[in-house]
Amino acid sequence: MAATTLPGAREDSPLVALLKDAGIAAAIAFLLALPLMGFQTLDSGTTVDLQYRFHWVAIATVGVFFGRIVFTLLYRRAGAARSKAPGIVGQGMARVGEGLGRFLVPAFILFALILPFLPFADRREIDLATYVLIYVMLGWGLNIVVGLAGLLDLGYVAFYAIGAYSYALLAKTFGFSFWLCLPLAGILAAFLGILLGFPVLRLRGDYLAIVTLGFGEIIRVILVNWQPVTGGPNGISGVPRPTFFGLPFTNDPAEGETAFHEFFNLDFASLHRFVFLYYVILALVLVTNAVTLRLRKMPIGRAWEALREDEIACRSLGINPTNTKLTAFAIGAMFGGFAGSFFATRQGFISPESFTFIESAVILAIVVLGGMGSQAGVVVATLFLVLLPELAREFAQFRMLIFGAAMVLIMVWRPQGLLAHRAPTVSLGPGSGGSR
Amino acid sequence: MNRAAEGTLLQVEHLSMRFGGLLAVDDVSFEARTGEITGVIGPNGAGKTTVFNCLTGFYKPTHGRLSLHRDGEVYLLEQMEGHKIAQDARVARTFQNIRLFPRMSVLENLMVAQHNRLMVASGYTFLGLFGAPSYLRAEREALDLCRYWLDRIGLTEFADDQAGSLPYGGQRRLEIARAMCTQPVLLCLDEPAAGLNPRESGELSELLVAIRDGAGSDGQKIGVLLIEHDMSVVMRISDHVVVLDYGRKISDGSAEEVRGDPNVIRAYLGEEEDEELPPEVVADLTQHGGETRP
Ligand SMILES: Nc1ncnc2c1ncn2[C@@H]1O[C@H](COP(=O)(O)OP(=O)(O)O)[C@@H](O)[C@H]1O
Ligand SMILES: [Mg+2]
Numbered sequence: 001m002a003a004t005t006l007p008g009a010r011e012d013s014p015l016v017a018l019l020k021d022a023g024i025a026a027a028i029a030f031l032l033a034l035p036l037m038g039f040q041t042l043d044s045g046t047t048v049d050l051q052y053r054f055h056w057v058a059i060a061t062v063g064v065f066f067g068r069i070v071f072t073l074l075y076r077r078a079g080a081a082r083s084k085a086p087g088i089v090g091q092g093m094a095r096v097g098e099g100l101g102r103f104l105v106p107a108f109i110l111f112a113l114i115l116p117f118l119p120f121a122d123r124r125e126i127d128l129a130t131y132v133l134i135y136v137m138l139g140w141g142l143n144i145v146v147g148l149a150g151l152l153d154l155g156y157v158a159f160y161a162i163g164a165y166s167y168a169l170l171a172k173t174f175g176f177s178f179w180l181c182l183p184l185a186g187i188l189a190a191f192l193g194i195l196l197g198f199p200v201l202r203l204r205g206d207y208l209a210i211v212t213l214g215f216g217e218i219i220r221v222i223l224v225n226w227q228p229v230t231g232g233p234n235g236i237s238g239v240p241r242p243t244f245f246g247l248p249f250t251n252d253p254a255e256g257e258t259a260f261h262e263f264f265n266l267d268f269a270s271l272h273r274f275v276f277l278y279y280v281i282l283a284l285v286l287v288t289n290a291v292t293l294r295l296r297k298m299p300i301g302r303a304w305e306a307l308r309e310d311e312i313a314c315r316s317l318g319i320n321p322t323n324t325k326l327t328a329f330a331i332g333a334m335f336g337g338f339a340g341s342f343f344a345t346r347q348g349f350i351s352p353e354s355f356t357f358i359e360s361a362v363i364l365a366i367v368v369l370g371g372m373g374s375q376a377g378v379v380v381a382t383l384f385l386v387l388l389p390e391l392a393r394e395f396a397q398f399r400m401l402i403f404g405a406a407m408v409l410i411m412v413w414r415p416q417g418l419l420a421h422r423a424p425t426v427s428l429g430p431g432s433g434g435s436r
Numbered sequence: 437m438n439r440a441a442e443g444t445l446l447q448v449e450h451l452s453m454r455f456g457g458l459l460a461v462d463d464v465s466f467e468a469r470t471g472e473i474t475g476v477i478g479p480n481g482a483g484k485t486t487v488f489n490c491l492t493g494f495y496k497p498t499h500g501r502l503s504l505h506r507d508g509e510v511y512l513l514e515q516m517e518g519h520k521i522a523q524d525a526r527v528a529r530t531f532q533n534i535r536l537f538p539r540m541s542v543l544e545n546l547m548v549a550q551h552n553r554l555m556v557a558s559g560y561t562f563l564g565l566f567g568a569p570s571y572l573r574a575e576r577e578a579l580d581l582c583r584y585w586l587d588r589i590g591l592t593e594f595a596d597d598q599a600g601s602l603p604y605g606g607q608r609r610l611e612i613a614r615a616m617c618t619q620p621v622l623l624c625l626d627e628p629a630a631g632l633n634p635r636e637s638g639e640l641s642e643l644l645v646a647i648r649d650g651a652g653s654d655g656q657k658i659g660v661l662l663i664e665h666d667m668s669v670v671m672r673i674s675d676h677v678v679v680l681d682y683g684r685k686i687s688d689g690s691a692e693e694v695r696g697d698p699n700v701i702r703a704y705l706g707e708e709e710d711e712e713l714p715p716e717v718v719a720d721l722t723q724h725g726g727e728t729r730p
Contacts, residue, residue, distance in 0.1 A: 291565070299547075299554035300561045302540075306548040309537035316492060316529050317549045317618055318522030327561075424541035427596050428583060 022068040029064035033057045105376065112282055116275045126274045128390055130346065133281040134339055135386045139366040139378035140288045141335030146364065147373035148301065149328035150308025151201070152209040155216025156363055158196075159189040159333040161223060161355035163340020165230060168350055171240040178242050182341050189337025190330040197329040201322055204311075216360055223352040235351025242277065242345045249273035277346050284342060288335050289375060295331070297425045304328050305373070305425075362386070369410060371417025380418050384410075444505055445470045445622055445659040446491075451500035453486050453683075460486045462683040463499075468622065468676075471657035473648050475664060475674030475691070479703060482680040484663045485532055488624050491661075492529045493518030506621050523552050528620035530611045532627050532663075538600025542591055542610060545599050546582040549617035554578055585613040585652060589643070605636045612643070616652050622659045623647060629666040637666055641673050671695065679703065 037056045042049040112133075116126050142156045166185035170176045176184070200211045223230045230236065241249065247260040249272050260272055295301040303324045306314050311321050344350050366385055370377025389403055410418065446468040453461040461483040468474040476484050489495040491502055491513055502513040504525045511525035521527050537545050547554075557574030558564025564571040586592040589609040594602060599610060608628055615623055625644070629637040650657045664670040670677065670691070677694040679687040681703040687694050694700055 294565055295561070298561055298564050299551050299558055302544055302548050303551050305540060305544075306537045306551075309539060310535050312494070313531070313535040313537065314548070315494075315518040316522055316531075316535075317551065317614070318519050319548070319551050320519045320523075422539065424544055424596050426543055426547055426579070427541075428543060428579065428586075428592075 018069060018072060021072060022065045025068040026061045026065035030057065030061045033060040108379070109286070116278055123271055123274055126271070126278050128387070130274070130278045130281050131390070132382055132387050133278075133285050134343055134346075135363065135366060135382045136379055137281065137285045137288050137339045137342075138336060138363045139370065139382055140285070140292055140375065141332050141339065142363050143332075143367050143370075143373065143375070143378055144292060144295075144304070144335070145328050145332035146367050148296065148308065149304040149325060150372075151325060151328065152205060153212045153329075153332070154209045154357075154360055154364065155212035155214070155219075156332070156336055157355045157357070157359040158216045158219040159193060159336030160340040160343070160359065161219055161352075162189045162192055162333075163337030164344040164350045164354070165223065165236070165340075166337065167341030167344040168236045168239045169229070171345075172236065172238070175240075178240075178341075178345055182338060185341035186334040186337040189340070190334040193330045193333030194326055197326045201325045201329065213357070213360075216355075216357060220352050220355055223355070231351075233352060235349060235353070237349045239344050239348050239350060241273070241348055242280065244276055249276065277342075281342055281346075284338055288338070292375065300324070300327060302425060365407070369407065369417055371414075371420035373422060374417065374419040377417055377419035384418075443469045443471070446661070447501075447503045447505070448487070448491075449501045449503075451487065451490060451502065452498045453483070453490055453495055454498040460683050461490070461497075461680075464680065464683070464685045466678045466685060466688055468659045468661050470621070470659045471648060472675040473644060473660040473662055473673055475662050475670040475677040476680065477664060477667075477670055477677060477694075478680035481682075483683040484680055485626055486683075487680070488529060488626055488661075488663065490514065491521075491624060492527060493521045504622065522618055522620075526619065526621045527624065528615035528618045528622070529624040530608075530615050530626055530628060532630070534607050534611055536599040536607055536611055536614070539598055541596050542586070542599050542602065543582055543595040545610060545614050546585060546617045547578060549614045550578045550581065581617060581652075585617060588652065589613045604631050605633075608632065609640070609643070612647075616647065620658060621656075622661065624661040624663075626663045627665055628662070629664055629669050637669055641669050645673055 034057055037060060038052065038054055040051045040053055042051050112129075115121055115129055121129075138156070138160060141159075142153065145151050145153045145156070163185040166188045167178070167181045170181045170184060171178070196212075196215050200208060200215075203211060224233055226232070243249070244260045247258060247263050249260050249270075252259075259268070260266075260276075266272070296305075303314065303319050304327075306317075306319065307321060307324055307328075314321055314324070343354070347354075362385060366378055366381045369385065370379070370381035384406065385403070388406075414420070444467050448467070449465050451461055451464045452459065464483075464487065466474070476487065478484055486495065490497045490500075493513065493516060497514050500514065504511040504513055504527060506526060511521075513521055513525060513527070516525065537548060540548070554571075554574055555561070558571045559568065582595075583592070586595055589606075589612070591602070591606055591610060591613075594606070599607065602610060608631070612623075612625065612628060615625075628644075629640055632640060644660060644662065648657060648660050662670065662674065672691075674691050677687075677689065677691050678685060679694055679697070679700050681699075686699040686703055687697040689697070
């Protein structure tokens with residue numbers, strides 16, 4: 001409101017507008033606070049009494065009034081600074097990001113590689129790092145679908161679930177090893193991605209989002225109800241644990257088996273399994289990243305991004321939109337399937353509980369917050385959205401509040417996501433400008 | 437060759453397109469030939485863009501046949517999917533409202549246009565993932581073609597900039613270059629001079645003539661279909677002009693013939709026949725003797 005008023009149009013108009021704007025905000029706060037904060041029920045044993053707390057309502061209303069004024073003034077100043085130097089701030093930041101990236105990325109990978117041997121790393125830390133890496137992988141998988149191809153998928157967790165259940169069922173029923181199940185789970189998830197994709201990919205934007213949301217729920221409902229196969233709400237327990245190329249991580253190996261610690265002449269420690277799992281997911285994550293970065297520079301990757309930018313133009317250039325979207329969907333689903341089967345072997349127990357809509361929402365938030373299409377952004381956003389809440393478990397009740405506030409602040413501060421800079425996938429290189 | 441004369445590239449026969457109660461294109465027939473620029477003119481809402489949308493598969497015509505003749509084969513465009521028309525029949529187009537990939541770089545825009553060729557060369561991605569030499573060679577050739585067009589449209593130094601950040605004229609030229617990177621036999625341009633200043637539209641005319649005569653197509657002449665409002669451009673470079681009004685074709689011939697056609701003059705100046713015509717139009721009419729073609 002205040003922002004739309006022309007400064008200096010009338011002597012007092014900006015001030016009046018500011019007050020009016022703050023007044024409206026305060027009025028809304030009052031209406032909300034009255035029922036929410038104004039009354040409190042007191043249970044006095046036999047009857048329920050009502051207590052009035054109108055001073056709370058007054059505090060909230062006045063607080064919002066002045067808060068709004070401060071916010072508007074700050075925001076207007078920031079806006080003025082931005083319009084004075086359009087793009088320069090952003091570009092400068094991107095350049096700083098690029099320079100840092102050249103140094104930070106290898107440092108980050110090195111840190112991830114030696115993490116289990118750092119002095120502070122114990123079972124809990126390594127397990128937490130494994131947990132975070134699962135989300136990084138899911139974020140990168142969904143990034144292909146949402147960030148690159150621009151297809152809003154709200155049911156990504158379905159592919160995660162399919163991967164997990166494929167692994168659990170294949171490993172339990174047929175005794176397949178993890179390394180055999182992993183590709184199978186990925187292929188199954190990709191196949192389901194294509195199956196889902198065929199009918200729905202002609203939909204756009206909101207419609208696609210709703211259908212994929214439905215798909216995620218359908219898969220979960222099937223998992224709950226197909227009792228004989230999926231175990232229903234009880235899930236599947238006793239999912240085979242990973243082995244180190246056939247050497248199990250147990251203290252009392254079965255007859256004729258050699259345990260990991262026996263083979264390597266170590267004392268038994270449950271830590272071994274956690275470290276092994278950590279390296280497995282780290283390897284998967286690094287492969288996912290390498291493949292995605294490579295795909296981005298391939299014709300298919302450029303077609304995904306072009307499709308995100310303008311589907312009609314793509315068609316006029318001879319790109320088959322349906323096939324191109326399907327490949328994005330299938331490859332994204334495949335990475336989701338990989339992550340799912342890793343999740344199953346790590347947990348040893350899976351149930352539909354783990355694959356609710358909130359998971360899809362968190363993964364999508366990671367992609368959007370990171371900056372659509374940015375690989376590094378996904379990592380940063382995962383640290384924000386997954387690691388931070390885990391570390392802040394002590395503040396149990398304020399956790400979601402802080403989480404929400406952080407997301408709102410980030411979206412106000414950087415609406416395009418944390419790392420929105422996009423480097424071109426190809427450039428002419430030295431000696432450009434010649435003719436054919 | 438299906439009643440088509442030698443050199444005929446595109447044959448539009450009895451094309452009609454109906455939107456609900458509106459007949460946007462009404463029984464229009466014309467031809468476009470290789471090595472010629474065919475201008476399509478007409479007042480706003482005459483149905484020019486609709487004809488293009490039918491040609492390039494965005495609309496399915498209510499009626500009519502659209503045949504494209506290439507290498508001795510006939511492609512019936514009205515039965516093909518949009519992307520197949522670009523891929524197999526090799527018809528490329530630009531849009532009245534520019535449609536670039538704004539957040540991708542200028543160079544990437546040109547690379548995307550070579551998608552199908554690169555897809556095949558990359559073994560549908562599988563070989564390319566492992567850096568197969570055949571793919572790397574194809575990519576180098578694709579970059580050479582980009583380089584050629586960037587040079588041609590004067591955007592080499594902006595190759596790595598976002599396409600959306602180019603000035604308007606640059607975006608128009610980039611869209612044409614992008615269409616040319618698909619290596620078409622027929623290029624359809626929807627008001628490419630709109631919003632350009634006189635110097636820019638002069639350069640555009642030269643570019644279009646060069647494209648017609650085989651620039652960037654290894655010397656192979658191609659056909660150009662040009663919708664344009666800027667009469668100076670159409671009349672100067674068109675080898676042949678088709679005039680539409682209210683969805684119907686009202687004139688068809690050389691620029692000279694069309695300019696003198698009373699039907700065209702009436703369409704552009706209004707319907708009232710008993711109204712006195714402006715003197716310069718009368719002069720024009722008498723000069724050309726009013727050669728009317730049915
Ligand atoms: N998709 C559509 N749905 C309904 N009417 C349309 C559609 N596209 C075009 N028209 C109508 O068809 C007529 C011709 O439009 P168009 O081909 O864009 O004209 P031009 O390009 O010659 O200015 C106009 O009256 C327009 O409103
Ligand atoms: Mg038009």
